[in-house]
Amino acid sequence: MKRRGLLGWELSVIVLVFVALFGGALLSPDFLTASNLSFLTANFSEVALMSLTMTLIILVAEIDLSVASILGLCSAVLGALFAAGWPMPLAILAAFGVGGLAGLFNGLLVTRLGLPSLAVTIGTLALYRGLAYVVLGDKAIADFPAFYTNLGFGSIPGTQIPIPMALFAVLAVITAIVLHGTAFGRSLYAIGANEIAARFAGLQVTRVKLSLFVLSGLMSALAGTVYTFRFASARADNASGFELSVIAAVLLGGVSIFGGKGSVVGTVAAVFLIGIINGALTIVDVSNEILTIVTGLLLIFSVLLPNLLARVRSARERRARGRAVS
């Protein structure tokens, strides 16, 4: 019953994606062109990438607000090392190392000290962004080799699919398989639904959560690398504020903030929905403030609407049952 309701939500988000595409096409003839859709999707690639691991973290009833700061820190590290003469592959590797460590630190504070992840990651949100400034200061590193910037900016040869988006597609499929097809994935649902019961059932809750935070850090490092190359610019303030967009996308995708409910399909659909609505409204020159309001309303209604529907349904059932009894 619950499961069906969930699929229903994801289905409606997917339907909304198509409605938004259709609406965009009606609003402007320039909207449904291959090149515009290519820009539009490239635009939210970092948010899309980070939303995958955020889905897993929220599934186990935790949260990671520091993702955008880790992105910024990794971008700064990548830029600083490249400027210091490191070969690019090594610099990228180092950025991933930093991202993994940042995630590990979050995870240790949450799992070993038992601190609430909301509080920990508010702290590391400031800490990691601050470290990014320590690393790079007010400098902006540019002039990356064309090979790498093309990876960030270019499309798959012969298509209009941006390379970061192709990367996202691959990772989304992997995440979906892991989440929905492996014991590890199923354990996330168990932990999110009832952590104490999961512990009693012998699940390694601490280790699972720790690994999720490390994964989240690594994904932010990847997003940081993509961001750096896509804009050919490493700066300490890269992507600040993205954490709220990531969380908004995940929640809109039907992942419960209390954990235990949600799917990768929902998140992916929601990422596209937000991106397409934003794109469609921008192309008809709807101002930024309206976009902000629309994002907020989408988020609220994504949770409010199913709740109201459930209430209507249960009221109807109750009435029907009442009639049957009498």
Next chain:
Amino acid sequence: MNKRLTVSALTLSLGLLSAVGLAQTGSLKKNLKIAFLPKIINIPYFTTTDNGGLAAIKEFGGVGKAVGPSDGGASSQVSYINTLIAQRQDAIVLAANDANALVPSLKRAMAQGIKVVTFDSDVAPDGRNIFINQAKSDGIAKGQIELMSKLMGGKGEFAILSATPNATNQNAWIAIMQDELKKPAYKDMKLVKIAYGNDEDQKSFTEMQGLLQAYPNLKGVISPTTVGVAAAARYLSTSPKKGKVMLTGLGTPNQMRSFVKDGTVTAFQLWNPGDLGYLAAYAAGSLASGMITGKEGETFTAGKLGKYTVGKNGEVVLGPPTTFDKSNIDKFNF
């Protein structure tokens, strides 16, 4: 396309018929689609520049609009550039949030025949056709140091309250200021700290407060950003250090008027932001009409502002900044 050609042919012939002196402005194409993309939309400084630009576009019969992000992040402008490409604008006029991050998108725009003009803060030269500089960078920096030196008697500690740590133009000015300070004339002036108010009012306010607290011997503050200097002046005006710590920078007369009158600030500088937008719009119009290409030595006429020449690296300079003080501030309203 065809219609546009006939229209432009018509205007061209009209231009030829009219007086020769007007021929240059007269031959700007009509119905050019020109979009302004400020660093941040809806902040007073850029509202003024954009309105100046939109007025100019209206003058030469184009279709103008101003769009933009509400935060100063590098990436926020990229989606707008992409949208403007999709909308097939004739020209984009932008103040860049990042010197490099926008270049790939702008190159794509130029590859599709869209003319790109930057104003206020530039991108790397291969990402645009023309840069409208509000005043020569070294002119602003040297002018600020000279003004500060005069105000504090050429001696003592001073600090800079800048915008964001990554602001292109502020960083360029600060670098020139630091060079300028090496001159013997300024040997007794010491730059003790560069603080960043992030172009946020409250942050600038508390940074100013922090500066005065951390450096009790501070004799002056330069804030080369309109948000910073106004916030700093407001803090100083209610502080016991008023009149002891000299404050100058780049500010708008309307924001600074009361502080000049109550003696908190003696003098500050700025160009006319409305004119900056106006000039940028005419440059965009001239580029999109094919009258200029952005090469050094080309000239174009910018309506009421008169004739301008394209300088090295496609740079056009609006003119020297104005210094505002008690004697002239009431003559300005922006």
Next chain:
Amino acid sequence: MTGRAAPTLAPSQNWFARLLRVREVSLVALLLIVTLGTAAINPLFLSFGSLKDLFLNVAIIALVVVGETIILLMKHVDLSVSSVVGLSAFLSGSLFVAFPGLPLPLAFVFGLLLGAVLGSVNGLLVAYGKVPALVATLGTLYVFRGVTYAVVHGGQINASNLPPAFLGFATGSVLGIPNLVLLVLVVMLGFGIYLGNYRGGREYYALGSNAEAAVLAGINVKRRTMIGFALSGAIAGLAGVLYLARFGTVDATAGTGLELQVIAAAVVGGVSINGGVGTLFGAGVGALLLGVMGSALVTLRAPGFYQQAIQGALLLAAISFDMLASRSAARRAAKGRQS
């Protein structure tokens, strides 16, 4: 609300109170160490002017923390406070522009009412719409800010648009204590008494520590939640008016990012994110501690780029320290009960 004192709670209250005291004692000690340490290096830190600035800086955050504490006690969170502050600051400024002769108290009433309405939107969503507070207030954080952008539309309220008496309220002082600080202290004191001694106030604790038990105890959870959010909104609305008085210049971005500072202050001050635990005194000390740390870094001339990192690290240290202290206190208390 009803003025009846709360009945004494379970016997656990005894060690509970001790635990709370430990949290606050350690905070105050930390506060003293930071303050005196900084003053030892730069005596100017304790000068009258610098203390006044410090308290003025903390006042507005401390005020918003009052509302946030009420929300956190109920095991909810209110992220939208920063947007409420911004909207209230700009609209009350616009009110002065439209009616230059507006009596000052009306501006405060306006801010309170506006905030209460915005807070009630959150309350409705959380209490009746069953939307988790994090989601609801993240949504309204966007929506309220968007409305502010739409209303402001590139405008700005400047000090010159405001009546001098209004600006004077922020800079004025009684016996050397700035009005702004006094007002915030009064609000904190009032709510401190309300939360500690009145039935309505105790209900927030009950709701957060055990919602089911609260229902069984006959607490109207929906109504209580609704009132809590309305109060938090109203306080944030009032803070917006004070923000305007203090800074004089307000544009569409006023108050952005305040929500994280406020939550950080409350959490550092020992208000548990898991509900039911914490006092306004602790939360106020938390706000003060963060403020002192911030200005100590400036006074000690910490390099600008290090400040944010150091602040983040200090915040983490405070949370961890607090958690360890309370854990050992709980262990001690448990041991004491066993013997």
